[in-house]
Amino acid sequence: MKNEGMTVIVRTVTRFVYGMIILFGFYVIMHGHLTPGGGFQGGAVVASAFALLLVAFGSSGLKGHVNLHWLQSIEEVGALSFLALAFLGIGTAFFYNLLANSGGFLFGASVPAGPNAGVFAAGGLVPLMNWAVGLKVMTGISAVVIIMLIGSSKEETE
Amino acid sequence: MTALTTHAPILLIALPLLGAFATPLVGKLGRGVRNTLIGLIVLAVAGLAALLAVDVFAASGVPTIYELGGGTFTFPLSGGQVPIRILFEVDGMSAFMGLIAALIALTGAFFSFSYWKERSGGNLYFSLFLMLTAGIFGMVLTGDMFNFFVFLEITSIAAASLVGFRIWRKQSQEAGFKVMAMYTLSGLFVLLAIGLLYGQYGHLNIATLANSIQGSLTDMIALGLLLTGLAMKAGAVPMHMWAPDAYGEAPAPMSAVLVANSQASLYGLFRILFTLFGVTISTGTMGWILIVLALLTIFVGVTMALIQSDLKRLVAFGAVSQIGYMLLGVGVGLAVMAARPEYGLVAMQGGIFHMLNDAACVGLLFFASGAVIQAAGTRDLNQMGGLGHQMKWTSIFFAIGAVALAGVPPFNGFASKFLIYEASFKLSPFLAVIAVLSSIMLLAVFVKAFQAAFLGPRSNASAHVSDPSPGMMLPMVALVLVIIVFGLFPGFFVDHIVTPAAKALWDGRDAYINAVLGG
Amino acid sequence: MRGLSSGFGMWNPIAWALLFVGILVVSFIVRSLGNKGYKRGTGQTKVFLSGNDEPEASNGLHVRGDHLYWGMVDGLSAYYRRVRAWHTGILSDYAAWFVGVLALVFVILVLVR
Amino acid sequence: MNIGNLPFVVAALLVLFGLYTFLFKRNLIKLVIGITLIETGVNLFLVTLGYRTNGISPIYTFAPEAQKMVLPTPQALTLTSIVIGLATTALLLSFAVFIHRHYGTLDVRKVKELKG
Numbered sequence: 001m002k003n004e005g006m007t008v009i010v011r012t013v014t015r016f017v018y019g020m021i022i023l024f025g026f027y028v029i030m031h032g033h034l035t036p037g038g039g040f041q042g043g044a045v046v047a048s049a050f051a052l053l054l055v056a057f058g059s060s061g062l063k064g065h066v067n068l069h070w071l072q073s074i075e076e077v078g079a080l081s082f083l084a085l086a087f088l089g090i091g092t093a094f095f096y097n098l099l100a101n102s103g104g105f106l107f108g109a110s111v112p113a114g115p116n117a118g119v120f121a122a123g124g125l126v127p128l129m130n131w132a133v134g135l136k137v138m139t140g141i142s143a144v145v146i147i148m149l150i151g152s153s154k155e156e157t158e
Numbered sequence: 159m160t161a162l163t164t165h166a167p168i169l170l171i172a173l174p175l176l177g178a179f180a181t182p183l184v185g186k187l188g189r190g191v192r193n194t195l196i197g198l199i200v201l202a203v204a205g206l207a208a209l210l211a212v213d214v215f216a217a218s219g220v221p222t223i224y225e226l227g228g229g230t231f232t233f234p235l236s237g238g239q240v241p242i243r244i245l246f247e248v249d250g251m252s253a254f255m256g257l258i259a260a261l262i263a264l265t266g267a268f269f270s271f272s273y274w275k276e277r278s279g280g281n282l283y284f285s286l287f288l289m290l291t292a293g294i295f296g297m298v299l300t301g302d303m304f305n306f307f308v309f310l311e312i313t314s315i316a317a318a319s320l321v322g323f324r325i326w327r328k329q330s331q332e333a334g335f336k337v338m339a340m341y342t343l344s345g346l347f348v349l350l351a352i353g354l355l356y357g358q359y360g361h362l363n364i365a366t367l368a369n370s371i372q373g374s375l376t377d378m379i380a381l382g383l384l385l386t387g388l389a390m391k392a393g394a395v396p397m398h399m400w401a402p403d404a405y406g407e408a409p410a411p412m413s414a415v416l417v418a419n420s421q422a423s424l425y426g427l428f429r430i431l432f433t434l435f436g437v438t439i440s441t442g443t444m445g446w447i448l449i450v451l452a453l454l455t456i457f458v459g460v461t462m463a464l465i466q467s468d469l470k471r472l473v474a475f476g477a478v479s480q481i482g483y484m485l486l487g488v489g490v491g492l493a494v495m496a497a498r499p500e501y502g503l504v505a506m507q508g509g510i511f512h513m514l515n516d517a518a519c520v521g522l523l524f525f526a527s528g529a530v531i532q533a534a535g536t537r538d539l540n541q542m543g544g545l546g547h548q549m550k551w552t553s554i555f556f557a558i559g560a561v562a563l564a565g566v567p568p569f570n571g572f573a574s575k576f577l578i579y580e581a582s583f584k585l586s587p588f589l590a591v592i593a594v595l596s597s598i599m600l601l602a603v604f605v606k607a608f609q610a611a612f613l614g615p616r617s618n619a620s621a622h623v624s625d626p627s628p629g630m631m632l633p634m635v636a637l638v639l640v641i642i643v644f645g646l647f648p649g650f651f652v653d654h655i656v657t658p659a660a661k662a663l664w665d666g667r668d669a670y671i672n673a674v675l676g677g
Numbered sequence: 678m679r680g681l682s683s684g685f686g687m688w689n690p691i692a693w694a695l696l697f698v699g700i701l702v703v704s705f706i707v708r709s710l711g712n713k714g715y716k717r718g719t720g721q722t723k724v725f726l727s728g729n730d731e732p733e734a735s736n737g738l739h740v741r742g743d744h745l746y747w748g749m750v751d752g753l754s755a756y757y758r759r760v761r762a763w764h765t766g767i768l769s770d771y772a773a774w775f776v777g778v779l780a781l782v783f784v785i786l787v788l789v790r
Numbered sequence: 791m792n793i794g795n796l797p798f799v800v801a802a803l804l805v806l807f808g809l810y811t812f813l814f815k816r817n818l819i820k821l822v823i824g825i826t827l828i829e830t831g832v833n834l835f836l837v838t839l840g841y842r843t844n845g846i847s848p849i850y851t852f853a854p855e856a857q858k859m860v861l862p863t864p865q866a867l868t869l870t871s872i873v874i875g876l877a878t879t880a881l882l883l884s885f886a887v888f889i890h891r892h893y894g895t896l897d898v899r900k901v902k903e904l905k906g
Contacts, residue, residue, distance in 0.1 A: 034851045040873055072182060079179040083172060093228035094168040111850075118851035144880050148887065304867055311874045315881060322885055328892035329903045335818065335885035336768050336904075342825050342878045343772060343812070347779070349871060350805070350832050356864065357839040378786040386779040397778055399764060399771045403904045443789045447782065458760065465750055465757060465906070467742050504683045539742030568690040568697075573681060580683035606745040614739035646690050649679040766905025768821065768898050772812055 005058035014056040021049035029134035033107075033123035039130040043137025050142045059149050071143045078136030085125050085132060100124025166210040167224040167246040170256065170295045173199050173206075174263070178288035185281035193271050196284050200267040203291070207253075207260035214253040215658045219666055221249035221673040223301070234676035241363050241674055247301025249666055249673075250658030254510065255298035255425045257655065258517045261640070262418040263291045265633035266411040269525050272629030273411055273532070283323060283409070290316035290415055297422040301674070303352045303434075304362045306426060310348060310391070313419050314341035320412045321404045333400075333407035340400045344387035351383035364434055365674035368667065373438035381439065384430050385447070391423035394485060395454040398478050402462075405474030410528020413470070414521035417477050421513050424481065428488055432663040433670050445493025448485050449589065455482030456596045463603045467539045469531060472607050473523045476563065476600060480516040484509045486593060487578045490585050491664065501581040506660040507652055508577025514656075515562070515570040515644060522559035522637040526552050529630055530611055533623040539610040546612030548623045553612040555634045560604030562641045565597040570641050573648035797838040804831030818886045818896040822879060829875045833868045840864030 005011060022045075028035075029042030089096025100123065102108040107128070109121040162169075177199040185192045214222055223233040224246040231241065248256075270287065274280050293316060296309030318341060322334020352362070354376055361367045371377060386397070393401035401420070405413045431444055459479025466472035487509020494502040529552050531537050534545060546553040562569035565576075575597060583590035625631065644651055662670070680689025715721060724731045750757055804827055811824030840861030846853065848862040890896050 034849075036847065036849065040869070073186075076179050076183045080176070080183075083176050083179065087172065089227070090165060093225055094165065094172060095227035097227060115850050115853035115855055141876075148880075148884065304870070308870060308874070311878070315874075315877050318881060318885075322888070325888055328889075331885055331888040331892055332901050332903055335882060335889055335901075336771065338878060338882050338885065339768055339812075339821060339825065340771055340775070342882070343775060343828070345874075346825075346828050346832050350835065353832065353836045353839060353864075353867075356836075356867075362863070375787065379783065382779065382782040382786050386775065386782050389778075390775050396774045397771070399766075399774070403766075406904070440789055443785065447785065461753075461756070462760065462764070462906075464746060465761075500684045504685075543739040543741065567688075568693055573688065573690070576681060576686075576688045577683055580685045584685065602746065606742060609740065609745060610742035617739070646694070648681050648688070648690065652681060653679075761906050764906050766902030768901070769813055769816075776809065776813065 005060075006056050010056050014052055018049045018052055021052065022046050025049065025134075025138070029130055030127070031120075032130035032134075033126045034118045034120065039133025039135075040137050042130075043134040044141060046134075046138040047141035047145065050138075051145045054145060054149060059146075066142075066146065068143060068146060071139045071146075075136050075139040075143065078132050078134075078139065082129055082132035082136065085129050088125065097124040097126065099128075100126075162206070163209050163213045165224070166206045166213075167222070167248050167299045168226070170203055170206050170210070170299060171292050173203055174288040174292035174295065178285045178292060181285040181288065182281045185284075189275075189280065192281065192284065196267055196288065197271070199288065200264050200291075203295075204260040204264045207256040207295075210248060211253040211257050211655065214248055214250060215655060219250070219658070219661065219669050221247050221252075221662075221666075221670055223247055223673055234673055236676045239675075240361065240366055244305050245301040245363055245365075245674065246299050247365065247670065247673065248299055249670055250660075250662035251425065251428070251510070251666075252298050252662075254514070254655060254659035255422060256295060258421060258514050259291065259294045259298065259418050261514075262414050262517055262521055263294075265521060265525070265636055266415050269411045269528075269630055269633040270409075272627045273528060274409070279323070283320070286316045286319050286323070287412065287415065290320065290412075290419065294415075294419055294422045298425050301364050302362050303355065303364060303367065306364075307345065307349050307352055310423070310426070311345050313422065314338065314345055314391075317341070317404070317408075317416055317419055321408045321416070323409060323412075324407075327407070330407045333403040337400050337404045340397075341391060344390045347383045347387040351380040351387070354380040354383075363674065364429070365671045368434050368436065369671045369675055371435060371438050373435070377435070377438070381430070381435060385427065385444075388423045388427040388430070389451060389485075392420045392427065392485075393455075393478050393481050394451045395458045395478070395482070398455065398459070401478045402471050402474040405477055405524075406468060406471040410470070410524050410531065413474065413477075413524040413528075414517075417520050417524075418517055420481060421484070421517065424484060424513070428663055431492060433667050436667045441492050441495045445489050445491070445495070448489030448492060452482045452485035452489050453589065453592050455479060455485060457482075457592060460596045460599045460603065464599065464606070468537050469527050469539055469542070469607060469611060470524075470537055472539070472603065473520070473527050476523070476603060477516075477520045479596060479600060480512070480520065480563065482596075483512050483575065483578055483593065484516070486582060486589065487512060487574075488663070490578075490582045490589070491660075494585060495664070499584075501584045503660060503664050504577050505581030505585075506664055507656050508574050508579075508581060510659050510663075511648075511652060511656045512571075512574035512578065515574045515641075518637050518640045518644070519559045519563035519571055522555060522634055522641065523563065525630070525634050525637070526556040526559060529626040529634075530556070533626070534611075539607060542611040543614035544612075544616045545623055547616050548621075549612070549625050551625050551631060552634075553608070555638055556612070557608060558638055558641060560608060561601065562645065564601035564604060566601065568645050570644035570648065573645060573652075577652075794843065797834060797841070801831045801835035801838060804828070804834060807831075816897050816899055818889060818898055818901070819883075821898060822882045822886065825882065826875070826879060829871070833871055833875075836864045836868045836871065 025042045025045035028037035028045055029039055032038030086095045089098045099106055099108050101110045107121055107123045109119050111119050111122045177196055181192060184195050225231060226244040274283055290313055293309045293313035297306060300306050300309060318334050318338035321337050322331050324330045355367055356362055358376055359367055359370050390397040405416055408416055456479050459475050459482060463472050463475035466475060487505045491502045491506035530545060533549060534542050562571040565571045579590045579593055582593060680687055808824045808827030808831060811827060812821055815821060815824065842858050842860050845858045845860035848859040889901055893901055
């Protein structure tokens with residue numbers, strides 16, 4: 001009864017919801033500068049969809065589909081791009097948000113003070129950093145889940 | 159002040175962090191490329207730390223401020239403004255700690271290149287090492303309580319991963335779990351204390367907090383949590399038991415970095431006692447708490463080292479005992495701070511100078527013992543013997559590190575311990591007696607280790623060993639040079655780098671606050 | 678080169694090194710005044726072990742780590758018994774000491790504030 | 791007692807329960823649970839610090855006019871602390887897996903090769 005996943009009910013429901021969970025995760029990342037959430041939360045949501053797949057279908061279906069090295073490389077790329085974004089503003093100071101209120105098309109819009117309807121194209125580097133962090137967290141947590149699964153299943157076979 | 163020194167505080171943290179994230183990727187291109195990148199990063203970090211130190215020491219007591227994401231405020235602020243962004247505030251003490259971290263990071267990285275050549279997982283090893291370095295720099299340079307906690311946890315996670323890095327070794331896993339659990343416990347109590355302070359004053363910036371702190375009952379609870387948590391992370395007896403496990407089980411060069419990490423916690427403790435709370439607490443009481451912890455640490459560390467038969471663990475207990483000397487020096491200074499006699503500053507100079515000396519000596523000892531263990535294939539002192547016939551230079555380096563750490567003239571350990579002995583004698587002769595006695599016992603400990611490992615007749619086991627490769631010898635030579643130069647010219651170094659650091663704690667509280675909030 | 682001064686005593690490694698060299702020179706002079714009747718390759722250069730022959734160098738000869746200071750450890754056995762029992766290696770005890778010290782510090786701080 | 795202080799009491803209880811678990815339970819996994827409990831308590835404490843009675847979440851998107859908002863800083867702190875907690879918990883559990891593999895037990899009183 002190991003690594004074979006769960007009952008047909010769980011599998012069916014998982015098929016329905018995992019796409020929505022991933023979609024929701026990306027929504028949380030994308031709107032991190034406007035609504036509650038952000039890179040870490042959205043990435044964790046996406047990774048939880050991945051964990052749900054693993055629980056429902058077992059890790060046997062995993063083989064051949066996921067390359068741990070690729071996951072870890074993407075994680076490093078996310079971390080590096082976060083640092084690179086932080087370095088962009090080093091002319092003024094590290095983490096200086098040089099895109100904010102610049103008027104450019106890339107999140108450069110200005111936001112009126114006080115309550116507003118939400119300006120998506122605002123925030124400067126913050127949305128980009130959210131993406132970087134989201135990338136890192138979704139791949140990072142997925143990698144942790146897989147590694148722990150491999151580690152614990154090895155133990156049972158020994 | 160050039161652009162480089164302006165940005166030095168953040169570059170010291172960002173460059174190792176960049177290296178930590180890039181190493182697994184660059185490592186795929188080959189070991190040479192990876193090592194070049196890491197070598198360049200640690201060299202740049204060492205250069206920046208030196209530049210920053212020169213800059214800060216030249217400013218005669220005025221701390222350097224760096225605002226993350228800045229461009230809004232000019233420092234010092236005026237007219238009741240409060241800083242809302244994360245600040246890095248570098249005064250003499252921070253710059254001094256930066257020098258220690260740079261020294262250990264530089265030698266540790268270059269030693270590791272050869273030490274970890276034959277083993278697997280090099281990419282992750284260097285990634286964690288650079289992350290630990292970034293965390294240590296963050297802890298010593300930051301001017302923000304919560305930022306301090308974040309860097310504390312970064313060092314905790316990286317350090318514990320390095321302690322448990324050798325997953326095939328059962329003791330290593332045990333040590334990793336213990337260290338991570340204890341580090342997390344201390345980190346959470348530090349966070350609780352930061353929450354208590356924030357709840358009362360609504361600030362996280364150290365200077366702003368120090369300006370408004372009252373010394374209320376809640377403050378005292380926060381102080382207790384901070385004191386105990388950081389003292390534990392520094393490895394003060396009776397909360398030291400994780401330390402020999404960690405230093406003993408980590409890969410040899412990383413044990414040296416772990417010692418630097420413990421010293422960074424010690425720095426946090428001093429920063430909180432002197433700058434954050436300062437005169438609002440009963441400095442006499444706090445000083446005596448530190449002194450009691452120090453005496454326990456010195457004595458228990460040395461006596462436990464005497465009965466160890468594992469070489470790394472023996473050096474590890476020696477390293478624990480040396481934390482006690484730093485606590486003793488600074489504790490004596492804190493205990494008499496209200497009256498401000500001359501010997502209080504001398505004691506603090508001794509304690510702070512000893513941090514640098516301890517980093518160099520303990521680093522050298524860990525490097526040498528790593529080379530010995532690698533050559534002999536065992537950590538057990540009872541199985542070694544006669545290694546000195548083949549490993550002449552390693553044995554000489556080990557002997558120099560040992561006598562320097564034990565405070566034998568004319569090496570650097572004596573210079574700093576001399577200041578501690580003299581100043582603590584003025585407070586109470588009993589303190590000096592314990593300190594001198596323990597130093598003598600420490601010499602005995604290392605005589606035991608030296609005799610058991612290097613002396614004795616040639617045996618079959620020791621026939622095929624040899625001195626390590628030049629890549630491992632060079633960092634040891636560098637530390638030997640540091641030990642000898644600091645030992646021969648202590649007056650110069652105490653005047654130029656230790657005194658600014660000691661003064662930053664001793665009477666730099668107002669300057670620290672004014673640099674942010676304006677006079 | 679200026680040495681260290683604690684306002685109580687002083688320490689100058691250069692002066693110390695000069696003194697060291699001086700004493701070394703004096704001791705060499707004294708040594709050179711010694712008896713010249715020393716001959717290599719005779720019984721004079723043999724190791725004297727209570728008149729016994731020098732044993733062959735082997736593993737059994739080396740004084741190993743735990744052989745050193747056994748007398749001192751034995752003399753302090755009352756202390757070492759306690760302190761060894763104290764280092765149990767159990768994580769719960771590590772944490773218990775931490776919490777204990779925390780409680781003690783709280784009491785001191787609240788009493789002496 | 792003021793009902794507003796209830797979260798502080800709960801936070802204190804969580805920390806105390808966590809400490810109890812850490813000190814007196816023998817299973818390493820339960821020790822990790824104890825640490826997580828302490829962490830939850832501290833996080834709850836931080837969030838509660840920033841709460842204002844009848845405050846809304848500190849986000850201006852579609853915010854009602856002239857409403858009190860809770861303090862955002864403690865929430866940022868809590869979030870950071872949660873992220874760190876994730877890393878520490880994962881690391882501790884990995885060590886627990888390896889300890890079980892090497893020692894064949896998770897009893898904290900039997901995992902004591904490093905002593906003396």
